[in-house]
Amino acid sequence: MAYFKVESLVKYFGGLAAVNGVSFEVAKGEIFGLIGPNGSGKTTTFNMISGYHRPTSGRVIFKGREIHHLKTYKICKLGIGRTFQVVKPLGRMSVLDNVIAAAFSRVNTMAEARELAQKSIEFCGLSHVRDVLAKSLPIAGRKRLEITRAMATQPELLLLDETAAGLNPTELIEAIDLIKKIRDNGTTIVIIEHIMHVIMTISDRIHAINFGQTIAEGTPVEVARNQAVIEAYLGTDYA
Amino acid sequence: MKKRLYPLILLAVLAGFPLVVEDNYYQHLMILFLMWVVIGSAWNMIAGYTGQVSFGDAAFFGSGAYAAGLLAHHLHVSAWWGMAIGGLAALAVGFPFGWICFRLRGAYFALATLALNEVLRHGTTIAESFTRGMLGIMIMPTFVSKVPYYYIALGMAVVSVLSVRLLIRSKPGYYFVSIREDQDAAESLGIDTHFYKMLSLAFAAFWTGMAGSLYMNYMGFIDPHVVFSLHDISIMAILVGIVGGVGTVYGPTVGAFIMVAVQEMFRSGFFGLFKFLAETTGSESVRALADVLTKGHVLGFGLLVVLVILVLPNGIVGDWDKIKKKVFRIHSPA
Numbered sequence: 355m356a357y358f359k360v361e362s363l364v365k366y367f368g369g370l371a372a373v374n375g376v377s378f379e380v381a382k383g384e385i386f387g388l389i390g391p392n393g394s395g396k397t398t399t400f401n402m403i404s405g406y407h408r409p410t411s412g413r414v415i416f417k418g419r420e421i422h423h424l425k426t427y428k429i430c431k432l433g434i435g436r437t438f439q440v441v442k443p444l445g446r447m448s449v450l451d452n453v454i455a456a457a458f459s460r461v462n463t464m465a466e467a468r469e470l471a472q473k474s475i476e477f478c479g480l481s482h483v484r485d486v487l488a489k490s491l492p493i494a495g496r497k498r499l500e501i502t503r504a505m506a507t508q509p510e511l512l513l514l515d516e517t518a519a520g521l522n523p524t525e526l527i528e529a530i531d532l533i534k535k536i537r538d539n540g541t542t543i544v545i546i547e548h549i550m551h552v553i554m555t556i557s558d559r560i561h562a563i564n565f566g567q568t569i570a571e572g573t574p575v576e577v578a579r580n581q582a583v584i585e586a587y588l589g590t591d592y593a
Numbered sequence: 594m595k596k597r598l599y600p601l602i603l604l605a606v607l608a609g610f611p612l613v614v615e616d617n618y619y620q621h622l623m624i625l626f627l628m629w630v631v632i633g634s635a636w637n638m639i640a641g642y643t644g645q646v647s648f649g650d651a652a653f654f655g656s657g658a659y660a661a662g663l664l665a666h667h668l669h670v671s672a673w674w675g676m677a678i679g680g681l682a683a684l685a686v687g688f689p690f691g692w693i694c695f696r697l698r699g700a701y702f703a704l705a706t707l708a709l710n711e712v713l714r715h716g717t718t719i720a721e722s723f724t725r726g727m728l729g730i731m732i733m734p735t736f737v738s739k740v741p742y743y744y745i746a747l748g749m750a751v752v753s754v755l756s757v758r759l760l761i762r763s764k765p766g767y768y769f770v771s772i773r774e775d776q777d778a779a780e781s782l783g784i785d786t787h788f789y790k791m792l793s794l795a796f797a798a799f800w801t802g803m804a805g806s807l808y809m810n811y812m813g814f815i816d817p818h819v820v821f822s823l824h825d826i827s828i829m830a831i832l833v834g835i836v837g838g839v840g841t842v843y844g845p846t847v848g849a850f851i852m853v854a855v856q857e858m859f860r861s862g863f864f865g866l867f868k869f870l871a872e873t874t875g876s877e878s879v880r881a882l883a884d885v886l887t888k889g890h891v892l893g894f895g896l897l898v899v900l901v902i903l904v905l906p907n908g909i910v911g912d913w914d915k916i917k918k919k920v921f922r923i924h925s926p927a
Contacts, residue, residue: 404781430783438781444774455771456763459783467764507783 357382357542359500363412364400372398374404374566375412379394380511385533385543386526387557387574393567396546402512403544405429416511430459435509437500438518439546445489449480449499451490460485476507477539494525496563501532503504505541512536516547518552524543530556554578562586600843607747611740620739624811625747628804633833633845634753635800637906639650639837640831643763644693644773645791649706651715651826652690653683653798657805661715662730665809672732676806683802684795686713691794693788698776702800707827714821732809738891742811749807750846753800758842760796769793770840785800801830824891829856831895838908849911855897860891 355381364374369593373383373395375422378384388396401407403414405426405428414422421429430436444452453471461467470484475481484584491499497517526549537543547553551573551592553560564571569582577583584592607627628845632650640646660676660682686709694705717724722912736742760766768789771779780788809815820826829852837848871880886893905912 393708405776406780426780427783427785429782436781438778442778442781444776444778447770451767452772454766455779455784457783458767462764464763467767469685501784507614529814 356380356415357417359415360399360403361413361415362448363399363402363414364410365395365407366410370567373402373409373563375410375536376566376568378465378540378561378568379569380544382542383537383540384558385537385556387553387560388544388546389548389560389577389583390563390569394586396563397515398566399563400436400515400544400546403429403513404434411418419421429457430507430509433457433508433510434468434513435504435507435511436513437497437504437515437517438520441496441500443488443491443496443499445487448477449490449491449495449502450484452499453503453506456503459507459575468510470508472505474502475537475588476510478502479528488517489565494522497521498532499528499577506534509543511542514543514547516546516548518547518549526552550578603846604751611743619740620743622741622853622857624739624746626849627743627750628807628811629829629853630750630846631746631753631800631804631807632830633849634750634757634835635797635804636798636830637834637837637839637841637845638757638769639759639793639797641834641844642773642784642791643764643769643839645790645793646699646703646831647706647797647827648703648823648831649708649827650797650801650830651821651823652706652709653801653816654684654808654826655713655717655815655820656683656804657802658809658815659724659730659805660802661806661809662732662815663724665732667732671735672806672810674859675809676803679809680799680803682689683805684797686796687798688791691791691908693796695790697728698817709786710821710823710827714817714823717817717821724817727816727818728820729814730809731814734813735792735810740743746807746811749800749803753843754846756796761842765789765792772842824894828894832898835898835908836908840910841908841910844908844910851909852894855893858888859893860885862889 359379360377362375362377363373364371364375376395376399378558388399390396399406402409405424409422410564413420416432416434421432448480450471453474456466457467457470457474461470475484477500478501480498488499501514501517512590514533518526521529530552533543533545545553545557557574559572560574562577562583564586570577570580570585595748604845610623614620624747624791632654636645657679661672661679662676664670664675665672666818690709697705718726766782771782771784772786772789776786806819807822836851838844872885886912901908905915911914
């Protein structure tokens with residue numbers, strides 16, 4: 355039995371198929387990359403996994419349980435955390451309060467939530483901005499806050515949606531280190547990323563989609579050499 | 594340390610007020626003030642903390658008032674029983690409303706609350722056989738003195754402010770604010786946004802309903818246009834929240850004091866100042882101005898809101914540090 359799998363997921367928006375039959379399996383403890391050109395359906399796939407969209411057809415199965423009909427907050431409680439590509443900080447709350455709100459998904463008292471939040475903030479390296487309002491963070495901080503908040507919900511499976519986009523080279527290295535650290539801590543990761551350097555370095559396996567359909571799957575090296583992938587990214591001249 | 598004492602000092606002053614000031618008029622104003630603390634705190638919970646702006650607080654206020662009034666009118670029991678069911682009646686209105694209308698977000702939800710307000714106002718006007726329509730409901734006040742009402746209102750105000758304070762520093766409070774800041778992010782953090790919006794609305798409806806049943810008992814008379822009034826109740830509740838400070842524990846208390854004072858100032862023509870001027874000068878234009886000002890309290894509200902939003906967008910409590918710096922030139926240590 356696969357730890358996590360999506361089975362021929364389809365999502366239509368009106369007459370447009372954003373995702374059209376994507377299937378993949380993720381093993382426990384791996385970093386699984388999801389790539390594809392703009393508009394290929396990566397984020398829509400994430401939205402179906404985390405319950406923001408109902409799939410038109412297909413299934414999402416987490417630890418043997420169908421979850422595609424569940425509401426978003428229930429999916430979070432089951433142990434699937436996510437970050438947003440377009441960051442959604444709780445602006446007029448401090449960084450600590452953002453993370454405390456997330457920690458309340460696992461504990462009920464203020465003291466426990468604070469402790470859990472502190473741990474998550476230290477783990478993700480946001481201690482120096484703990485008491486700053488979330489809206490005053492620069493983009494790198496906001497991306498990191500997304501991860502910190504998701505970690506405070508103690509996910510077994512973490513969906514990262516372009517957490518490295520918009521970061522400078524130093525911040526990129528830090529982001530890669532953090533993602534590896536999260537995996538080493540026992541969390542399985544599915545990551546969407548456009549920055550090839552990031553996705554090629556950290557992924558154990560990569561799944562490439564284009565126009566909502568699978569075009570390749572394999573190790574980073576295999577996928578990078580795949581004809582269909584090169585065509586999708588660079589055009590037929592280079593294939 | 595000093596800051597923690599302020600609410601206690603205020604409470605002591607309020608508790609001693611009717612013993613010192615025996616004038617009926619000022620006692621009446623203070624009862625209204627305390628009632629508005631309750632309504633303002635309730636509005637602040639759903640709109641200020643949870644971000645679901647309500648334009649229809651009068652729906653809950655009126656439900657509470659009519660529950661108390663109808664009970665006394667039809668069953669001839671003491672209207673005090675109505676106090677007990679006033680809050681529950683407002684809950685009974687709020688629950689199905691929230692269940693359906695929380696599918697709407699932002700301005701659309703606000704419009705739905707406005708509709709609820711109007712539906713109930715017209716409903717009570719039309720259902721004459723049950724509610725006596727525009728004739729209104731009159732009951733005999735239990736006490737002649739205003740003092741008992743004062744202490745009941747004070748008790749309700751204290752409990753409502755304390756419950757806001759308690760709630761806001763616990764899990765539901767964090768969840769309410771998270772929903773206000775970003776509902777989608779809140780969902781992803783494991784927050785059942787529908788449930789917590791309902792919880793917040795239940796709090797608001799209950800306290801507003803309680804204030805409504807207090808109003809029925811105290812004033813002794815209600816009709817649909819008084820208790821389901823859009824500008825005198827619903828908009829007033831919003832003003833109390835905005836002037837005092839949206840999303841602050843003590844904001845509604847400050848806002849209620851100012852708004853009741855401003856309302857009374859306009860209603861009484863600046864405490865008779867304009868009437869006095871008109872009589873002494875004998876000028877027709879001053880008399881006309883006095884007339885407009887006494888009737889134009891809604892205009893005064895409007896100007897006040899424009900002023901507050903321009904100068905103190907976070908309200909008096911929310912922008913207190915700014916006021917200290919600008920007005921009193923006190924610089925609090927950063």
